[in-house]
Amino acid sequence: MVKSIRFILALTLILFLSPLLLIVSICIYISDPGSVLFKALRVGKGGEVFTIYKFRSMKNSKAGSKITSKNDDRIFGFGKLIRKTKLDELPQLLNILKGDMAFIGPRPENVEIVENYYDDFLRKSLKVKPGLASPGSLFNYTHLEELIEGDNAEEIYLDKILKVKVGVDVLYADKKNIIYDLKICLKTISTIVKIAFGKKQFNYPIEYEELKKKYYISL
Incomplete structure (x- = not known):
């Protein structure tokens, strides 16, 4: 039942957003000719690898x-806009259609990072389907991305960010329910709108405070 509802909702959104998806695709091609989609291997529920x-x-x-660092020179102009507004994530509606992802769930991580840097604690995030949004992705969006800058972006991410971001999603996976998912959905939409209109300061999420108290994991 949940899978069917997820499929129907994803398909409906793709059809409804198709004009926007087309406009974004054209703007990407004009900005930097080539494929408008980026494909990469990610790790999903139970450690299953899929293409995102x-x-x-x-x-x-x-x-x-x-x-990707804060001021990464690999990002072209229009790319900065779709990253800031999270429009770059919309093709993952296809992943939801395929059953690889859910709307709400831990953000799927790079295969090499999971294999080399996930310990038993972080692997608990793999017990649920990855999603378009999660408490960890929201925290990353409002706070953690700002910390990743310079030529050592990967080192900063692995040493400071990874355990905090995924740790917050471990707490989510332990408590996942419909009400919690709805709250994350509404908070994600609200946060994207606020950032698009210039807001920069946000409070730390309650999940991060719990992570510090329960597991002594912090920035």
Whole structure:
């Protein structure tokens, strides 16, 4: 039943948003000709590897770190806009249609990072389907991304950010329910709108405070 509802809702959103998806695709191609989609391997529920889809926001000719820094010069102009407004994540509605992802759930991580840096605690986040939004992704959006800057973005992410971001999602996975998911959904939409209109300061989420008290994990 839940899977059917998820499929119908994702399909409805794709159809409803199709004009926006087309406009974004055209703008990406004009900004930096090439594929409008970015595909990458990510780890989902139970450690299953799948291909995730995003609108491409980086230049075709640029390679480098798996982690994007605050002022990464690989991001083209329109790419900055779709990253700020999270429009780059909309193609993951296809992942929801395929059953790889849910609307709400821990953000799926790079395969190499999971294999090399996830301990038993972080692997608890893999017991539920990954999603478009989660407490960890919201915390990353409002606070953690600002900490990743310079040429050592990957080092900063792995040393300071990873355990906090995924740790918050471990707490989510332990408490996942319909009401909690609805709250995250509404908070995500609200936060994206606020950031789009210029808001920069946000309170730490209650999940982070719980993570510090319960597991002594902090920035």
